[in-house]
Amino acid sequence: MTEYLKDALRKAASFCAYQERTQQEVRKRLDAWDIYGDDAEEIIAELITQGYLSEERFATSFAGGKFRVKGWGKRKIAQHLKQRGITGRNLETALADIKPDDYRARLAELLDKKRRTLHDDNPLVVKQKLARYALSKGFEMGLIWEVLGGED
Template sequence: MTESIKDALRKAAMFCAYQERTQQDVRDRLKEWGVWGDDAEEVIAELIQQNYLNEERFAKSFAGGKFRVKGWGKRKIKQHLQQRGITGYNLDQAMKEIAPDDYRTTLADLLDKKRRTLRDDNPLVIKQKLVRYALSKGYESDMVWQVLGSED
């Protein structure tokens, strides 16, 4: 391992220690530092071996965080993970971080909170706005309709 690769490995380890990253995040950062090709792959392999880089761990913390902190639905979380190169097993593990009961409760709470901000006399308009809001947050339409239906 050359000195420049060792240096890149040190910098990349600090980059990964700061917060969870994907392999693509590290690859992009290495490119910015002028490290690519086999050298970049060698650094990434070393980071994985030293457990600085773990895509399953990243996917789980990303999904859990976006759900708990931002109230995102599974569709939006899945889409963002896929954009970051997370697929298959890691994607499935991330989705398991969200408990079905918590998911439904969070959606109901989001809709209640949003309803209090809406000013309209027409209940259909309010319902339409709530549905649009929940869909934009990444919740599945059948789940949204179920929750809204149980409130009437």
């Protein structure tokens, strides 16, 4: 490995150590540093070997954070992970880490909070607005109606 590539590896390791990254993000950064093809793949392989880069770790961290902090549902999390190049087993593992009881409780909490902001006398209109809100957060329609059906 040339000195230039060793320097790029050090910079890429620092980039990955700052926060979890995907291979796609690292490739984009390497492109910005004018490192392409086999050289870029060699650096990425080395980052994986050294433990700086793990798409499973990224996916789990991303999914957990977006669920806890932003209140996103699994559909929205999956969509954003796919946009970042995470698919297959890593995607499934990340979503499986969200416990069903926590997931349902978070949805109920979001709907309750949203309900307090709505000022409409018609309960059907309120339910419709709540369902639309939960869908926009990425929750599944069946679960939304289950949670909304238990309220009234």
